[in-house]
Amino acid sequence: MAVRTFRTAIVRTPAGPDSIEIIEVPVVDPGPGEVRVKIAAAAVNPVDLGVAAGVFHGLGLVHQPNWTGLGWEFAGTVEAAGAGTDLAVGTRVAGQVAGFDRDYGTYAEQVVVAAADVAVVPDGLDLTVASTVPLNGLTAAQILDLLGDAPRDGRRLLVTGAAGAVGGYLAVLAQERGWEVTGLARAHDEAFVRGLGAGFTTDAAPGWDAVADAGALQETALALVRDGGRFVGVQPSSQLPAERGVAVTAVVAHPDGARLADLLARTASGQLPARVHAVVPLDQVADAHRAVAKGGVRGRYVIQP
Numbered sequence: 001m002a003v004r005t006f007r008t009a010i011v012r013t014p015a016g017p018d019s020i021e022i023i024e025v026p027v028v029d030p031g032p033g034e035v036r037v038k039i040a041a042a043a044v045n046p047v048d049l050g051v052a053a054g055v056f057h058g059l060g061l062v063h064q065p066n067w068t069g070l071g072w073e074f075a076g077t078v079e080a081a082g083a084g085t086d087l088a089v090g091t092r093v094a095g096q097v098a099g100f101d102r103d104y105g106t107y108a109e110q111v112v113v114a115a116a117d118v119a120v121v122p123d124g125l126d127l128t129v130a131s132t133v134p135l136n137g138l139t140a141a142q143i144l145d146l147l148g149d150a151p152r153d154g155r156r157l158l159v160t161g162a163a164g165a166v167g168g169y170l171a172v173l174a175q176e177r178g179w180e181v182t183g184l185a186r187a188h189d190e191a192f193v194r195g196l197g198a199g200f201t202t203d204a205a206p207g208w209d210a211v212a213d214a215g216a217l218q219e220t221a222l223a224l225v226r227d228g229g230r231f232v233g234v235q236p237s238s239q240l241p242a243e244r245g246v247a248v249t250a251v252v253a254h255p256d257g258a259r260l261a262d263l264l265a266r267t268a269s270g271q272l273p274a275r276v277h278a279v280v281p282l283d284q285v286a287d288a289h290r291a292v293a294k295g296g297v298r299g300r301y302v303i304q305p
Helices: 046-053 134-147 165-176 187-195 257-268 282-293
Strands: 005-011 020-026 034-043 073-081 092-096 110-114 118-120 156-160 180-184 199-201 208-212 225-233 247-250 276-281 300-304
Touching: 005 282, 020 282, 034 092, 046 282, 073 110, 073 134, 092 134, 092 257, 118 257, 134 165, 134 208, 134 225, 134 257, 156 165, 165 180, 165 208, 187 199, 276 282, 282 300
Parallel strands: 156 180, 156 208, 180 199, 208 225, 225 247, 276 300
Antiparallel strands: 005 020, 034 073, 034 110, 034 300, 073 092, 092 118
């Protein structure tokens, strides 16, 4: 009996887009509590460029002996379900895979994940759009978990990279937690940021009660927090030391099917922004990485296996 295989994108010796390969690997059946999803769309994120470039290998976070899989988020349909799951075959779902140290990713024709880590995609929400929600939406929500509700005596929150994927979600969600949000972004992004209900600046002065550093400005952003304020970064592998009494933390995004269900529902209703820049086939993933690396892209490149 022939072994069933599927296509997936990997790097053996990471060295940027040119090191990405498309290989055939054996199909794996889902175990108890797992589902196998036929992937319809997988978004390209900056973290994927870091994996392909070997950044996380260099930090000692990847130990795969043969190759490392690419891609963190996806949307598709359930193709097989293990024991103890209540997701029927054919159900449209979206989700995120966790961690850097893995031999599989979502730039693939299929993926096996824990059923608890996926959420049903609402009717009317395109799977291409749904694939852009999990990683960035959950990162934003989990940044807010670290920030907490706005205190009565210090509500001014600066969101760096406010026109980006994480920043755009943060600008909306933080307002619901009582924060008075101002987005830091380039001048040509002003209409988008203000459209989220946030204030806008291209050049923030120090003195903010809190900074959510979605733009990964690191030290530059930390310097904008007032003494005794709060800072949440997005680079846990290079977390900044506390200074001036500032509470410094960094988010480590992790799957959360229940919370993702809410984010998808709100995306479907238009409450949260979702932007797809372009859709490309799996064979052109290296070209998508090169385009994202140039910067200035608003919306996600989405891989279609």
